[in-house]
Structure formats: structure tokens, C-alpha cells
Amino acid sequence: MEPGEGLEESLVREIREELCLDIRVCGLFKNISQQDRDFAIDLHAFWCEICGGTLCLVEHVAFMWANISELKRMDFTKADRLLIPHLEGLAELPSFDRG
Numbered sequence: 001m002e003p004g005e006g007l008e009e010s011l012v013r014e015i016r017e018e019l020c021l022d023i024r025v026c027g028l029f030k031n032i033s034q035q036d037r038d039f040a041i042d043l044h045a046f047w048c049e050i051c052g053g054t055l056c057l058v059e060h061v062a063f064m065w066a067n068i069s070e071l072k073r074m075d076f077t078k079a080d081r082l083l084i085p086h087l088e089g090l091a092e093l094p095s096f097d098r099g
Contacts, residue, residue, distance in 0.1 A: 020091065024048065027094075
């Protein structure tokens with residue numbers, strides 16, 4: 001986050017800078033806090049909608065869309081892995097007001 005920037009503003013900026021996509025943040029999905037001996041992670045996962053741009057990898061070398069079983073095999077932080085059961089519990093994706 002940049003000074004004076006909120007979580008949602010930071011997410012919009014980072015996605016634009018690193019993936020060349022414009023997004024709309026639709027709401028908070030889950031907040032996960034994880035404390036280890038050497039560090040702490042406070043992870044805020046948001047529902048977002050892509051509303052413009054063309055995907056380009058500025059800071060990354062690869063990307064992929066993944067289903068739940070593929071997510072379980074990926075090398076994530078513990079905080080990231082703690083999101084997976086919440087994704088599994090979704091019967092369907094929520095719909096958001098586009099207004």
C-alpha cells in the first residue's frame with residue numbers, strides 16, 4: 001500500500017500496474033490473519049470484476065486459472081491455503097450490483 005491509500009485502492013492500482021487490467025472491487029470475501037514466529041500476515045481477499053484492459057504480465061512470468069483441486073496442490077503461504085476451504089464452501093459465485 002502507498003501512503004494514504006486504502007486496501008481497495010491499493011488492489012486496483014497493483015492489478016493495473018502488474019497485470020494491465022482494470023478491476024472493480026465488489027466486496028470483501030474473507031480476511032485471514034496468520035501469526036508465525038518470525039512474521040505475521042493479514043490477508044484481505046476481495047471479490048473483484050475485470051472491467052477493462054488486456055492481461056499482460058509486468059511483474060510475473062506466468063498465470064493460470066485454477067480449480068479448487070489445482071489450488072490445493074500449489075505452493076502457497078499458510079494464509080493463502082486457509083482461503084481454500086472458504087472457496088470450497090461456495091455453492092455459486094455471488095452476484096454484485098453493477099451500479
